[in-house]
């Protein structure tokens with residue numbers, strides 16, 4: 001079995017690391033990095049820490065408008081597929097790199113498998129929502145992290161080769177939690193104590209590109225009763241500067257460069273609570289039992305809200321302040337995202353699918 005895995009953005013490196021490790025024991029993997037994220041701290045650090053093999057191809061696409069970036073990825077992925085002739089293209093999440101891989105797979109009639117299929121925010125103004133819908137509809141195999149994701153696919157008429165696998169990020173965090181507690185020195189490096197700081201991340205286009213939303217979030221964070229550690233995504237650094245908010249952010253928050261996975265997990269595990277608009281961080285907060293204040297109006301990870309570990313506040317100063325200052329208790333701690341074996345399940349399903357689709361031997 002030859003699998004072409006396509007990744008490009010930070011969360012995809014973390015997800016692919018879980019699968020690649022075991023995949024390479026049973027199959028040939030061609031790892032393609034589109035180059036969507038390219039700064040050392042947005043890309044290389046994850047390959048090093050998570051021991052992800054060096055990509056066989058780095059397409060070097062980097063930042064661009066959504067249309068051009070996706071189109072350039074499509075144009076660069078197609079010859080790789082032609083040259084390597086994989087049995088399946090394996091995609092993760094909802095970025096432009098995901099969509100580009102789905103387009104090439106469906107145009108060249110190569111099986112497409114989508115990890116994190118079926119997630120919906122029901123907000124079509126979010127670029128990721130369109131990427132998810134298009135990728136799921138172009139996929140031959142949908143690997144859903146939760147029962148809710150399967151329901152979303154069914155509602156859209158996607159019912160063949162849909163599998164519940166659990167979430168690969170849960171697999172990842174089980175390993176990272178222990179390793180980060182052993183290895184990370186980030187608390188000492190920053191001079192913060194467990195439970196005595198708030199962690200924050202912001203990078204969604206709707207929050208960073210709108211100056212009013214970014215200012216409202218900044219106002220809410222600066223009102224937090226504890227110091228706020230803010231590892232800033234490069235997009236957010238650019239927008240803070242462009243919107244004239246940089247001085248305020250750096251003077252009132254502990255604004256630092258993006259962190260490697262182990263340092264970030266260590267902070268998330270020990271923070272009093274986290275404020276974020278990230279999809280992955282909402283889930284990881286839930287896994288680590290850190291209360292999460294989500295700087296969005298809706299979420300794909302509805303289970304985290306239902307059980308009370310996650311609160312949706314949107315880019316609203318008063319709501320952020322309230323969620324960061326008042327005490328609230330989660331209702332329950334369910335396990336909707338599997339048992340830490342999602343990666344293994346995905347590989348078995350790929351093997352099974354490819355064995356089933358082998359042509360019958362001629363008699």
Ligand code: UD1
Pocket residue numbers: 009010011036037038039042063064094095096097127128203205234235238
């Ligand atoms: C992308 C994904 C988003 C995901 C996020 C993970 C899409 C549409 N969005 O958003 O779903 O949550 O990655 O972090 O695919 N930049 C750098 N250096 C880098 C990478 C980006 O400076 O290594 C800057 C550039 O100015 C770029 C901007 O960040 O224009 C945005 O990067 P891009 O990859 O387009 O989108 P993200 O906001 O990172």
Ligand code: UDP
Pocket residue numbers: 010011014201203231232257258259260261262264265277278279280281284
């Ligand atoms: N992350 C990290 N360093 C950081 C911020 C986030 O390693 O400084 C990790 C985080 O643990 C999670 C992933 O990056 O696994 C989430 O990525 P991001 O928030 O960029 O994207 P999203 O999940 O929203 O697509």
